[in-house]
Amino acid sequence: MSWENVLIVAILMSSFLPGVIIFMLPERSTALRTGLNLFGAGLKMALVIVMDLAIYYGRIFQMRLELMEGVELFLNADPLSAMFATLSSALWLLTTIYAVGYLEGSPNRSHFFGYFSLCVTVTIGIAMAGNLVTFLLFYEMLTLTTYPLIIHRGTVESLRAGRNYLVYTFGGGGIFLFAVIWLHTLAGPADFSAAGLARQLVESEAPVLRCIFLLMIAGVGVKAALVPLHGWLPQAMIAPAPVSALLHAVAVVKAGAFGVTRIVLDVFGVNNIIELGLMPWLIAIAAATIIWGSLRALQQDGLKQRLAFSTVSQISYIALGVSLADHRLALIGGLVHLIHQGLMKITLFFCAGNLAETLGIHRISEMAGVGRRLPLTMAAFTVGAMGMIGIPPTVGFISKWYLCLGGLEAGNQWVIMVLIVSSLLNGAYFLPVIITAWFGKQQGPWPQERKFGRLETHWMLLIPPLVTALTVIAAGVIANAQFSPLTWVKFVVQDYSH
């Protein structure tokens, strides 16, 4: 076994083994559990960074296991996988710290952290999947490992949200499986590659391939929360805040968006999709989701619900960029948003969690004057929201800038219109929150206030949002430095520029 293989296995095991051990730990051994969690998360981060560097210098990370004829598990860490893996493991580290603070003293933590670790293992699996079967395997396992987290509170509402989540995601999973097998019978087993499907096949089987493509997009579109398949996401907000962060920024929604990317770029191939005339459809779906999500976000009073609809809208920037993939700048904008949206959204969810845990605030109408009570949290929130709107120098600006350039390059006025309208809508639903929080007048006592000494809240709840908020600014300012998300995405896009 070469060291590259050892590294792949180690990256997967660094969260899998802690997860399994945590399941077996008794509830009361908090210190050991926390230690294991942080050790695993830190180790994974370090290993993934080693892998990134190695990939940058041209090493190849591949592992195969043949299950039967035509079905093999294939892990292949290409630059695109490395991007998603790095994002997930970095945010997982922060989310773990946050979750330890958030769940302090609550019951069933072994169960929670066990699945939490498995969830990230599976996400890394999705990132590194090198063919559709492997992707499918981890994609379905992601549903299984997130379900216990969503129903963690055990209330009637959380069970209902869990049921809805299953109906949507397994419905999508079934359709996806169907499409994968259908494609398999036509094209045979194939690894992900920038070339995509054979030209000949595209010419002879065009109608069937169109059908398969739409089925596949519908399948992964459930997790990517493409309208009209997004219904589960706002409901799943019943879960604890670290889970929401995980769903929205680290794992589930990202896995869906990543799936769309893989299907367009590596399964079908950009040129083939243009040949099949499917790109306008994808643009239309993405644009509709961006606008609809923003409009629905405007109507929400629940803070987490507003953030959820904002995710629906923002995640489709990725799909929009991918649907213009024949234009390099647009593709860069879309892919870099995969990272940027994660950073911004996780900041916002951490802050929403802080509001709920520290003051018992769940609604925007209760937020008046909260900036004075939680200045650091709200500062981080403001940075995240500015990023969402796309104000420089945050990372959100970088994404939108590249998407706009791509839209201009493509000569597609609709894309520009959609971007402008959605930015206005982003402003319309985030600015009032920020203004109320900083300049509103506190009305009565906070619903459920807890004191944490001199700090505004528990330090483990405070550090993660501050770190991510700083990154939102820093990664925007140094976007052209050697180790920024943008540089990496440009490195990724080399594989796909023809």
Added chain:
Amino acid sequence: MAFADSWIVVPVFAPLTAALLAFLVRRASFFISLAAACLSLLAVAVLVNRFLVNGPAAYAVGGWDPPLGICLRTDGPALIMLVLTAVAGVGISLYAKGYFTLRIERPSRVGRPERQERFFWPLWMLQLTGLNGLYLSGDIFNLYVTLEVIGVSAAALAALSGKSASLIAALRYLLVSLLGSMSYLLGVVFVYKTYGVLDLGLLQAAAAPAPGVIAAMALMSVGLLLKTAIFPMHFWLPPAHANALAPVSAILSGLVVKGSFFLLFRLWFDIFSPVLPAAAFNLMGSLGAGAIIWGGVQVLRQQRLKLLIAYSTVSQLGYLVIAFPLAFAGGSSQAWSAVLFMASGHACAKIAMFMSAGTIMLHAGHDRIRDLAGIRAYLPVTAFAYAAAGVNLIGLPPSGGFIAKWMLLITALAGHQWLWAVVLLAGSFLATAYVFRVVAQLFVIPPDKPVITRRRAGLLEWPALIMALLSLLLGLMAPYPLRLLEAGQIVRTAMTMGGGP
């Protein structure tokens, strides 16, 4: 050499001897049975090893050759079923020990646990004898004998719990089972009349369209379908499986129905496939589709955990027969792989589920699904085992069920048989619904629920977990069973190329 060959009789004679001894030496019955189960496992491992080296083996018991004597033989499919039975045999034996110990410690109102345990071990060993005999037998009359051994001991096991409901169900089971055997035996008579041989290998060579053969196959198939509880002949299964003691339910649902199915499949695919019309395969397929859908809907209506699991067996067995028309298109070896993955995945999963249900019932005192919330607080391993087994029933990767469904769907879509593909997917959605209906209850601890802590029994929890993990990871182990099947193929072609056996 002669000694090495005689490993093949161990899986039959070890449990048979144990059945006698366990009946006589009451105090050591558990250890005798466990030893026999372990010995069978060892023997099966030796057989697998020898098979991979030498190819299919045949052994004439007592040196009497086929027309007169009893011939035992191994091939790929039989070995896979033997491995499954042997592994499950050890697991169920351990679980049963834990189960009876706990029941004797805490007697409930119904039944006398000491008495139940006393009769359980000999009957269970007899059951193992019958199953192993069925997989090893090489002629259709000996197969009839093993079917009777299986049927009678299964009915007796089902009656063990002593509740009046289980007595009624067990008696019905016995009658159905006898009816099935009779029908099968009648078919055997037809076959003997037509071809003059009973040996499977000779039949395979002789099988040619003849007037009696369709009637013979119809009789044998109806008998075996009845014993396997394939829709619409499943009516006897849910009460019999749900009212039995938990280890017995596991045996009945996991192993017993697979025995008669295995024989059915062997007759259809290894022996008579050239003789049968395509319409017959499609008829089987529609029975399977009916089972999947009807059974799946029935499962959703159940309020009790054990009945739910029993009905899910009815639904899952449908996948085994829906494979008939699909496998017919794909050729014999692919047919065997899909069906064997389905059967072994389902066996492990169902055993794990009934074990979990039994553990839950012992601890909670009931199996009402809507009142199960919070049970995870003191049975975490059991709750997880149930969920892991459920993943196999849904057919999600990397379970054995996934591999089987993948194979079936590939054949269905490649052959543009859309209807079967839709039924397969619909079955998975139904399974998702009924699995997660229970898992949702098992996985949450409602905030207001008082946590009860009682002594946990490792022997009850761990066997279930191991069986569940086996079913869940069967897909990753797929290369090994496939190699067994391929090894048989290669040797068989080599033999035919060399001028026949």
